[in-house]
Amino acid sequence: MSDVITRSQPAPVMIGGKQRLSVIDCDIHPQFGSKDEILPFLPERWQDYMKTYGGLYRQALADTLSHPRMAPDVARNDAWPPKGPPGSDLAFMREQHLDANNIDHGMLMPLNRGPANQRNLDFGAALAHAVNDWQLHYWVNPEPRLHGSIVIAHDDAKAAVVEIELRAKDKSFSQIMMPPHSIEPLGRRKYWPVYEAAQACNLPISFHVSGVNGFASTGSGSPSYYIEEHHTNVRGMQSLITSMVLEGVFEQFPQLRIVLVEGGLAWAPSLKWRLDKHWMRFRLEVPHLKRPPSEYIREHIWFTTQPLDEPDRDQDLAEILEFIGCDRVMFSTDYPHWDFDDPRFVLGKLALSDEKKEMIFSGNAKKLYNLS
Amino acid sequence: MTTSAPSTRTRHVVARAGEIKPGDRKLVEIAGRPIALFNLNGEFFAIGDKCPHEAGSLCKGKLGSFADSDEPGKYHLTHQGEVIKCPWHGWEFDIRTGQSYCDPQQVRVRSYDAGVAHGSDLLTGPFKAETYKVTVEEDYVVINL
Numbered sequence: 001m002s003d004v005i006t007r008s009q010p011a012p013v014m015i016g017g018k019q020r021l022s023v024i025d026c027d028i029h030p031q032f033g034s035k036d037e038i039l040p041f042l043p044e045r046w047q048d049y050m051k052t053y054g055g056l057y058r059q060a061l062a063d064t065l066s067h068p069r070m071a072p073d074v075a076r077n078d079a080w081p082p083k084g085p086p087g088s089d090l091a092f093m094r095e096q097h098l099d100a101n102n103i104d105h106g107m108l109m110p111l112n113r114g115p116a117n118q119r120n121l122d123f124g125a126a127l128a129h130a131v132n133d134w135q136l137h138y139w140v141n142p143e144p145r146l147h148g149s150i151v152i153a154h155d156d157a158k159a160a161v162v163e164i165e166l167r168a169k170d171k172s173f174s175q176i177m178m179p180p181h182s183i184e185p186l187g188r189r190k191y192w193p194v195y196e197a198a199q200a201c202n203l204p205i206s207f208h209v210s211g212v213n214g215f216a217s218t219g220s221g222s223p224s225y226y227i228e229e230h231h232t233n234v235r236g237m238q239s240l241i242t243s244m245v246l247e248g249v250f251e252q253f254p255q256l257r258i259v260l261v262e263g264g265l266a267w268a269p270s271l272k273w274r275l276d277k278h279w280m281r282f283r284l285e286v287p288h289l290k291r292p293p294s295e296y297i298r299e300h301i302w303f304t305t306q307p308l309d310e311p312d313r314d315q316d317l318a319e320i321l322e323f324i325g326c327d328r329v330m331f332s333t334d335y336p337h338w339d340f341d342d343p344r345f346v347l348g349k350l351a352l353s354d355e356k357k358e359m360i361f362s363g364n365a366k367k368l369y370n371l372s
Numbered sequence: 373m374t375t376s377a378p379s380t381r382t383r384h385v386v387a388r389a390g391e392i393k394p395g396d397r398k399l400v401e402i403a404g405r406p407i408a409l410f411n412l413n414g415e416f417f418a419i420g421d422k423c424p425h426e427a428g429s430l431c432k433g434k435l436g437s438f439a440d441s442d443e444p445g446k447y448h449l450t451h452q453g454e455v456i457k458c459p460w461h462g463w464e465f466d467i468r469t470g471q472s473y474c475d476p477q478q479v480r481v482r483s484y485d486a487g488v489a490h491g492s493d494l495l496t497g498p499f500k501a502e503t504y505k506v507t508v509e510e511d512y513v514v515i516n517l
Contacts, residue, residue, distance in 0.1 A: 070462065077459030078432040340460055345426040 024365040027332035028106040031087035041130035056119045058214030071338040079336030086336040117212040124153030149177035157193040168201035174369040181211025187247030208261040209233040237263030248288040250296040259302045266309035269323040304332035306341040318351040326356045387513040399431040418484035428460035485516040
């Protein structure tokens with residue numbers, strides 16, 4: 001009698017039948033092993049504060065998720081390591097994801113405790129600094145395939161700039177990270193110091209769906225269902241792009257590069273067409289824009305694939321990617337979250353040339369993040 | 373559930389019947405194919421382990437029910453304990469038939485014929501038992517493939 005046969009590791013991700021595909025994953029979530037794991041990275045004052053008051057988000061149940069998220073810890077059921085929550089164990093992540101899926105580089109997207117959501121701005125800034133040290137200690141230093149994202153609390157732009165300038169010298173960090181659900185539309189001038197610092201440091205800013213800003217997620221109140229809430233991620237990204245373009249952020253900071261993570265992409269062509277149409281009529285209202293909105297989007301915005309839009313015909317997806325520009329699309333998995341995309345699946349869905357597939361899986365991210 | 377296998381298929385011994393308790397499941401592999409085997413109140417069902425969507429391992433999913441509704445505000449549960457939910461994206465499949473209820477027109481997982489055969493029967497069948505230590509003391513779970 002044989003024992004249980006455990007499932008063998010999946011075969012390497014191949015392209016063109018035989019060549020190993022290099023994969024850069026633009027969305028990996030590291031998690032605290034326990035809620036107190038961050039404490040040693042905080043100064044004593046903020047350790048005491050955290051133990052006494054906890055976090056304060058702009059919502060009624062101040063330190064919880066704003067909506068149940070489909071699965072415990074938002075995670076794949078099979079992503080729980082022997083100890084601790086999903087995404088908290090580097091050895092497990094290596095085996096289940098980095099090694100198994102050919103991940104040559106992975107961009108960390110730490111959402112932990114949401115420093116940018118904190119109402120106490122000083123605590124937010126201290127927490128952001130601590131999460132950045134924590135990324136280095138637990139993830140980037142022991143695993144060179146992983147790259148940090150500079151977490152900031154952008155509502156105190158001055159403190160955010162200090163953190164950016166401190167971290168930008170360290171090549172362990174490849175980008176800056178902000179939540180798209182902000183207190184004011186993200187093109188507003190209160191956030192410009194952050195964009196100025198990002199441009200000066202030559203670091204992209206990655207907006208990963210998140211943010212507890214106290215507003216209902218739709219323009220007409222809070223939705224009843226998670227499926228409804230989940231879709232508001234798309235509107236969040238559309239608002240973000242529209243605001244940044246129309247406020248003139250890209251005129252002011254012509255080298256600024258923005259990455260949108262987990263907000264989909266199939267909607268982008270129609271947003272460009274519509275904004276261009278409006279701009280033809282209303283351009284006197286926004287005379288600081290020198291070009292049609294679509295051109296700023298085409299030049300400054302990078303999109304990530306997960307959760308992949310899945311039209312019935314793969315050809316329709318390919319056409320959308322061409323409309324966006326295949327040089328502006330980057331692969332992402334969202335590991336270990338429940339809506340993870342497997343690179344084999346995404347590869348099979350891309351009805352594009354091998355050259356364009358390789359751009360999406362690694363080439364575009366290599367260029368953007370200056371990776372070898 | 374069957375107690376004897378069609379002669380055209382190969383019978384694969386995959387577990388002792390007592391080894392998988394009611395409500396439990398086991399991941400087995402036959403000829404390189406991962407298969408999720410479930411004991412549903414004493415009945416055995418086997419389905420392809422790879423979710424047809426993105427190949428998540430169904431054996432690692434949660435068993436639950438379907439919620440059906442005739443109108444908004446009302447619901448009832450069906451197929452209680454018989455629905456496996458993919459651990460990745462939550463696609464749901466009836467473990468009896470492999471039928472998906474996320475996209476029932478297009479997607480189903482393969483279901484396999486699983487039954488319980490007495491150990492003594494297995495010694496004579498055309499099954500691939502070389503790698504299994506077959507004894508006659510207990511009954512075995514057999515997958516017909």
